[in-house]
Amino acid sequence: MLRATDRSQSRRDTAALLICAAVSFLVLLAPDSLGRSVSSSLRDTILSPLVWLQSEAVEGRTSRKRFREVSAQRDTATLLAQNLPVLQAENQRLRELLALSRRTGFRHVAAEVLHQSAASDGRMLLLDAGSDDGVAPFQPVVAPEGLLGVIASISAKSASVMTWAHPDFRVSAFTERGAIFGVVAPAGGSVGSEALLEFRAASYRDTLAAGTLVLSSGLGGVYPKGIPIGTVAGVAREQEGWERVYALRPSASPSATAHVMVLVGRAMSVEEAFPSDSVVAALRADSLRQRAAADSLLRVRIADSVRSALRDSLARSGAGAVASPVRTDSARAP
Amino acid sequence: MAVGRDSRIGLGIVMLTLLVLEFYARPRIWESRVSPDFLMIALLIVAMGSRPGTGAIIGFVVGMVTDALTPARVGAGMLAHTIIGYLGAWGRAVFFAENILVHGAMFFAGVWLRNLMVLAASGGAGGSFFREAFVVAPLQGLSTAVAGVMVLYVVKEWLAIRLDV
Numbered sequence: 001m002l003r004a005t006d007r008s009q010s011r012r013d014t015a016a017l018l019i020c021a022a023v024s025f026l027v028l029l030a031p032d033s034l035g036r037s038v039s040s041s042l043r044d045t046i047l048s049p050l051v052w053l054q055s056e057a058v059e060g061r062t063s064r065k066r067f068r069e070v071s072a073q074r075d076t077a078t079l080l081a082q083n084l085p086v087l088q089a090e091n092q093r094l095r096e097l098l099a100l101s102r103r104t105g106f107r108h109v110a111a112e113v114l115h116q117s118a119a120s121d122g123r124m125l126l127l128d129a130g131s132d133d134g135v136a137p138f139q140p141v142v143a144p145e146g147l148l149g150v151i152a153s154i155s156a157k158s159a160s161v162m163t164w165a166h167p168d169f170r171v172s173a174f175t176e177r178g179a180i181f182g183v184v185a186p187a188g189g190s191v192g193s194e195a196l197l198e199f200r201a202a203s204y205r206d207t208l209a210a211g212t213l214v215l216s217s218g219l220g221g222v223y224p225k226g227i228p229i230g231t232v233a234g235v236a237r238e239q240e241g242w243e244r245v246y247a248l249r250p251s252a253s254p255s256a257t258a259h260v261m262v263l264v265g266r267a268m269s270v271e272e273a274f275p276s277d278s279v280v281a282a283l284r285a286d287s288l289r290q291r292a293a294a295d296s297l298l299r300v301r302i303a304d305s306v307r308s309a310l311r312d313s314l315a316r317s318g319a320g321a322v323a324s325p326v327r328t329d330s331a332r333a334p
Numbered sequence: 335m336a337v338g339r340d341s342r343i344g345l346g347i348v349m350l351t352l353l354v355l356e357f358y359a360r361p362r363i364w365e366s367r368v369s370p371d372f373l374m375i376a377l378l379i380v381a382m383g384s385r386p387g388t389g390a391i392i393g394f395v396v397g398m399v400t401d402a403l404t405p406a407r408v409g410a411g412m413l414a415h416t417i418i419g420y421l422g423a424w425g426r427a428v429f430f431a432e433n434i435l436v437h438g439a440m441f442f443a444g445v446w447l448r449n450l451m452v453l454a455a456s457g458g459a460g461g462s463f464f465r466e467a468f469v470v471a472p473l474q475g476l477s478t479a480v481a482g483v484m485v486l487y488v489v490k491e492w493l494a495i496r497l498d499v
Contacts, residue, residue, distance in 0.1 A: 013387030015387070016390045020412070035407075042399075043402055050399075053357040056358070057362040058362075061362045116403050118411065119448075120456050
């Protein structure tokens with residue numbers, strides 16, 4: 001039989017468990033925004049030394065490797081820079097010919113990924129850049145390979161990213177040639193150890209070949225147009241003869257990514273960098289008209305110059321020849 | 335494992351070392367999904383020397399830390415770590431074996447159960463859930479068990495732990 005103190009201790013243990021579990025449940029059921037703001041506050045205050053420690057560790061681990069990469073890139077860039085003026089001139093000439101504007105560069109913030117040992121690490125990533133660096137919620141996060149996710153919450157020195165593996169992730173997308181539009185979402189299944197995405201809402205009559213690149217469409221205003229999302233791996237399923245869902249192999253892997261770029265600034269000129277197909281068609285038509293006009297003008301000028309050159313040469317060779325445009329040597333009798 | 339007054343400083347140093355290992359050494363040396371979870375080792379070491387209620391509270395705090403760092407679903411980590419902390423302390427009282435394999439098994443089971451609960455509570459996509467639950471989580475549990483046993487072996491004098499093989 002338990003003694004009174006043991007019983008009391010046991011009751012206290014059970015009470016502690018129940019209270020902690022109840023609070024956890026309440027937080028779990030609370031709106032996501034509330035939980036994320038609490039997390040951000042914790043990261044900025046009590047946990048800031050741990051975030052700083054991990055940030056230092058990641059920076060230390062990658063600095064040597066990055067130094068080697070940067071050195072190699074600098075050498076390559078030096079070699080390429082020798083041809084740069086020629087290429088720039090050619091690019092400018094071609095752009096003027098097509099009446100295209102200069103491609104706009106995106107403002108971005110580079111950040112390192114602080115991977116955690118938690119099971120949910122692939123879905124949410126922690127970055128070592130926050131609001132102090134200009135990062136804000138709903139800014140797209142890209143890796144060199146393609147789209148990784150979107151900023152979900154921020155604190156002063158860190159930000160959490162909802163990756164494409166998160167069940168709530170969605171992005172409006174279109175195929176490389178702009179023919180088929182749809183929505184990309186994480187897939188329910190996976191192939192082997194590989195997590196996949198799904199390209200949904202593609203109409204049944206449209207077919208996509210394996211290997212087709214799928215890009216962000218720019219619709220919705222969160223993700224700019226033209227960021228690679230993944231390539232078509234095959235048909236995932238078909239629904240009642242009106243929709244075909246394709247499996248996509250993602251371009252960027254959240255768990256393997258160490259460095260990312262956060263595209264900051266809402267005022268960036270996406271349209272200028274990625275003009276829509278109708279704009280491109282209009283520009284091309286305009287360019288072709290200009291070119292045709294230039295060609296006809298050139299033809300007139302060439303004809304004029306040929307005519308004047310002929311007139312000069314005939315005037316030099318004598319007045320009799322003016323009557324006949326035939327060369328004198330060929331008109332000579334045998 | 336009795337945590338007496340003399341060994342409290344030792345326990346503090348061990349916890350601090352495990353925090354440094356988790357947030358400095360692990361990202362620097364072996365940053366992988368299956369790398370050892372030193373926070374879980376710290377939680378179970380403390381829980382095994384405490385009452386279940388204390389284990390639950392410490393688990394709740396550790397869960398809050400993990401949720402703040404990867405908020406896939408805030409509250410999932412808190413709930414999972416609370417239960418693991420409670421079960422760790424309770425299991426220690428039930429098994430009562432100062433055996434290296436029992437400790438290793440507790441670390442393994444702790445990580446696996448924690449990952450299962452976090453995945454279930456945060457809502458996972460079907461295929462990736464099974465991969466996480468039956469490939470990644472057991473591997474991480476295994477690496478954590480090995481690291482945990484090594485930590486216990488190193489600090490057994492400080493924490494007054496008797497480890498039988």
